[in-house]
Amino acid sequence: MAPPTPVQGHPLLLTLLDFYPSREGIMHYLDTKDVLNLARASMAIRHNIMDNYWNINSKLARFIRDPTRFRSQLGHSDALISGSFALQFFERTTWLDSDLDIVVQNGKNLEGLAKFLTAVEGYKMTEEQEPYKPSHDAYIKEVQTFMYSMKGNANVDGNKSAKSKIQLTVTHCTPLLAILRTYYTTAVINFISWNKAYSLFPRATFLYRETMPLKPVNEHFGQLHTKYSERGWRMRTQPITYDLFPGRKSPFGNKANRRVGDEDTRKIKLDTTFVERPSKPDFVLEISAEVFKSPSLRYEYVYPAIGQSIVFWTEIGKFLSRNTLGQLMKMSLEEMMDAVDDSQPQDVCTYALDFEQPQGWDYYDDLIPKLYDYMEDKGVFSAIRSQRLEFGMKDE
Known part of the structure; x- marks a missing residue:
């Protein structure tokens, strides 16, 4: 035509x-x-x-002179952009008094990202700040603040100014787990990886402009809610549009068991021209919020410890446990006994084993999204939930 x-x-x-x-x-x-x-x-x-x-490179230009190189480092450091920047990206707006928030795990990932900001982008770390809530200590180590140091050269400074500020939230765990466990309201559960942007509650946040508290509303969190109310997000304990119009889809998702990347997540694929691809595949983030790990997996996974997710990871755990025990034969007897701490096979807790896998060790990360899709397509999750309801059990 x-x-x-x-x-x-x-x-x-x-x-x-x-x-x-x-x-x-x-x-x-x-x-x-x-x-x-x-x-x-x-x-x-x-x-x-x-x-x-929704051009991520142009949005980053306020803070970063070379966005594609920065996003390459973001992927290699397994870090996530979050906070108000991610919210502004989805909302198609800019708050000039805001900064760039990045969540990164302590260790080599932090070191690589911090080095890039100082050596390549010209930032200087100015202070280290302990998290406000002591309960966050299990997830957040500290917050590092980086301010841009003006060079007086337009070709070097780009769109940055002396007020350009980047904050690194340094975590003890995966960035995703820290976001899901410590963020205080649904409107800020948005994050950006090297190649995609995710919003977990897009209907409530951007269509109805409502947000539901995820933490007790004390004086500290109350002030934060006030800030977002002034920016146009109404705080609800139950979304008013869902109360008045029960026939509509729930603003917070239609399933009791949510995961990153599900049908209720808004996901934007970003232009990755000239951006280096990291080794970790996207499904590690999207089949995700307890941490699941195994010697037979290259990566750690984050999952909600409720309903169908427990069923899925329990089945995965059984398979990987057998696989790990079988593969121990690839090691010498001394290495094997050291890895299992002299325990008998029936007493070995395989997910807790910590050892250096030998050459030729098999990993099964590629099977995880395939098994999840298979169980979902076959109605395994629905059947299990029906059985639970039949016996008077609820998904907690």
Whole structure:
């Protein structure tokens, strides 16, 4: 089919979107739902909107001179951009008084990212700040603040200023686990990896502009909620739109058991031109919030310890336990006994084993998304939930 042609004197919508003044004039009157509907009009309009309003490189330019190189380091450090920056990215807005928040695990991942910010981007660490809540100590070690040091050269400084600030939230655990366990309200459960942006509660946050507390509302968290109320997010203990219109989809997701990347997650694929791909695949983040690890897996996984997730990881655990015990034969007797601490096979807790895997060790990370899809397609999760309800059991 031939592409549409403008009627005499009436330009195509795509033509209007190609010019900044007319595009901004249109977008000024559209909320997020309108923009998403507009993006469905055609592939060309979708690309135009994504390139102009969800362009991660242009958003990062306030803080980073070389966004693609930075995102390469973000992936290699297994770090996540979060906080107000991620919220602004999805909302298509900019708060000039905000900073860039990054969550990164302590150790070599932190060292690599901090070195990049100082040696490549010209930032200096100014202070270290302990987390406010003592209960966060199991997840957050400290918050490191980096301020940009102006060079007086436009080619070097780029769009950065003396007020450009980056905060690294340094964790004891995976960044995802720290976000899910310590963030205080649903509106801020958004994060950006090297190649994708995720919002776990997009319907409530961007369509209804509501947020539900995830922590007790004390004086500290109350002040934070006040800040977001002033920015346009109403705090609800039960979303009012869902109360008044029960026929609508739940703003917080339609399943009792959520995971990153499920059908209720908004996921934006980012342009990865010139960005180096890290070794860890995306499904490690998306089949995720307890930590699951095994000597037969290359990576640690994060999962909600409720409902179908427990069933899934229990089955995975049985398989991997047998696999790990079998593979111990690839080691010398001395190495094997050292790895299991002289325990008998029936007494070995395989997920707790800590040893250096020998050459030729087999890993099974690639089977995890396949098994999850298989169990979901076959209705295994639904059948288990029906059995639990039949016996008067609820998913806690």
